[in-house]
Amino acid sequence: MTMQQQDLRRAAAAMPGAGTGAPAARATIRASDLPLAVSAGRPAALALILRTEGASYRPVGATMVLGRDGAVAGTLSSGCIDADIAEHAKAVARAGGLRRLRYGAGSPFIDLTLPCGGGLDILVLPAPSADVLADLRARLASREPFSLAVSGAGLSVAPDTGAELVLRVLPDPRFAVFGKGPEAVAFARMVAGAGYETVLASPDSETLAPLAGRGATVVHLPQPSAVEQVALDAFTAGVLFFHDHDWEPAILCHLLASRAFYVGAQGSRRTAENRLARLRAAGVAEADLARLRGPIGVIPSTRDARTLAASVLAEVLAEAVVAG
Structure with missing residues (x-):
């Protein structure tokens, strides 16, 4: 302990409300x-x-x-x-x-x-x-x-x-957003605007353009396997907004094998069932499939991109409290 720290400790002990043991x-x-x-x-x-x-x-x-x-x-x-x-x-x-x-x-x-x-x-x-x-x-x-x-x-x-x-x-929650189209843009805008670290990864330059230099990191995905470019940790939420569901299996396999505290994908109940079937066929374990959210969001069956973004963000942040 330095002399300065010793002096601070003595001063602290002399003050009202100081440590009482x-x-x-x-x-x-x-x-x-x-x-x-x-x-x-x-x-x-x-x-x-x-x-x-x-x-x-x-x-x-x-x-x-x-x-x-x-x-x-x-x-x-x-x-x-x-x-x-x-x-x-x-x-x-x-x-x-x-x-x-x-x-x-x-x-x-x-x-x-x-x-x-x-x-x-x-x-x-x-x-x-x-x-x-x-x-x-x-x-x-x-x-x-x-x-x-x-x-x-x-x-x-x-x-x-x-x-x-x-x-x-x-660590604060971080968001890895994958997708193409207005839903991915709306969600990435919302979480980046709220001050969360945000990565938007997409094969579509039109999806990436609105977020480039605007509070998010943008990553071009030439193929699904390029998902490995996106860093993931135990405090990262991975969220997919694809209408072309052929992009999903490789990305979801990577996310489910990671420590990400939340993994979810946009789509109807039928889409979610088909997605699970494809992942089972790819050899994904049931324990990992149990982590996958879909349909996502706290508001059922919304068709507005901004409402969906708010709905999904609420679900992720509720999960972040539990994960913390």
Whole structure:
């Protein structure tokens, strides 16, 4: 432990609300709740939610990052206290140390209210060291879950007996969209517009054109086997929007053999039954076929591309909560 960390630990112990020897609280967040990758530079300070009481707009562990240029990434409320938290973060960035803030019930800031009620405990810390920051960014980029200990001494990916909070950090859902036509375009536009990492893969240049350079990665598929160009992991949803179903078997075999948490394909119930028959004939195991969704979406039998996109997105995100 560095001298700076020791000083921070002593300062934390001297402050109201500091660690009482109780076991660390635990929570799960997504990578986007820890926006350390938004800037190539080193942040100046961090503020994160340690505890909530009652209703809360953001989860325990959600983090605000103050950049050295004064820019702020992340939010800890619906906007009612973020500006004040940012001012405290600037003070910590200038003077060092740390601050513990209470908003809502029991707060000394009686002029700053939480419309949702309840209370928030916020911990404001100086930026992590360059080594810790590089490690965290590498872990976020790897799209693998990891644990993060939070204490008055800062953030640590190593076990910390002084931790007040241990976070399980999960990658954000990513979407691999395969298809041709307006349904594939509408869905890719919707998920990319919502800020999710999106890949649109298609044999059709007219399908790819609306998304090129507009928040999605586009991949041309000259043949179905080219699906191997698209990276997949346990936090990726693979969704097919083909009317030419001859493209589906090779792509679905690849998706079902991957760790993708969701695999689904557009089509009617009859189309879904025919699809399963073709995959069985191709030797796909029943356990893998059980993972395949079809028909897809929470709204049955919709024929509007935008409604279908919203319907499928709702189904995928519900599955993402379970997968997390």
